[in-house]
Amino acid sequence: MSRNAEALAAIRARAGAEPVRLGLILGSGLGHLAHAVEGVAIPYADLPGFPHVSVSGHNPHLHIGTLEGVRVAVFGAREHYYERGNPAAMRAALEVLADLGAESLLLTNAAGSMRPDIPPGDLMLLSDHINYSGLNPLIGEATDARFVPMTDAHDPALRTALLASAKAEGIDLRQGVYAWYSGPSFETPAEIRMLRTLGADAVGMSTVPEVILARFLGLKVAAISTITNMAAGMSDENISHEHTKAMAPLGAAKLERILRHFLRTLR
């Protein structure tokens, strides 16, 4: 049995065979929502091919069950490229998500803002991204399926629906371009000036490889950043992982309201 078939069988044995509608990956400090899922929580360690997670503040469990009446698969944590140098670290997990029947994937992350009008505590829906890392999770994929179109990778219909949910909840959801920097060191002020010049609005260490993998797998995808800090050189505050974890909950409550509203529209 392939490792994905093994993971799928282990999930179905614990969570039942009913298909899931949607996957959700929770970023740094945003893990709370996973515990709201009515269903089972399966440790990644029990699922062959699932990521190895070494970042504090993440919950490495797959939560399968219902949230707002919709069957979902919530990933409490992701493996980042900077952990082991593997840009395809989330591939098996996302393949399993597609095999579970998901049509869409929502990604969340913590990010630094390069826009003074999008301060810490705000949420930014990704309208597009810049893969500044030069890495790609599909390098080594031997089929022509590797040539994934990335125009409208951030699904316009999903984005419209998320914006409508934010509006219905009275939450200001901004849109902007996210740049992927590999990490784990933060950026220098000079690098941030460069990224601003290149047209990026926020910077972070995740999400882009997952967007590429999701499109490769035929999943519709949208992503929301919780802004935890102004990017390097843009304010006097210290930038640190501790700060990221402390600030993420500021946006998390708003994010949860948007996601719950969006899920209710899927019922």
Ligand code: HPA
């Ligand atoms: N840079 C990169 N990743 C981040 C940041 C940042 O400023 N804040 C939260 N994640």
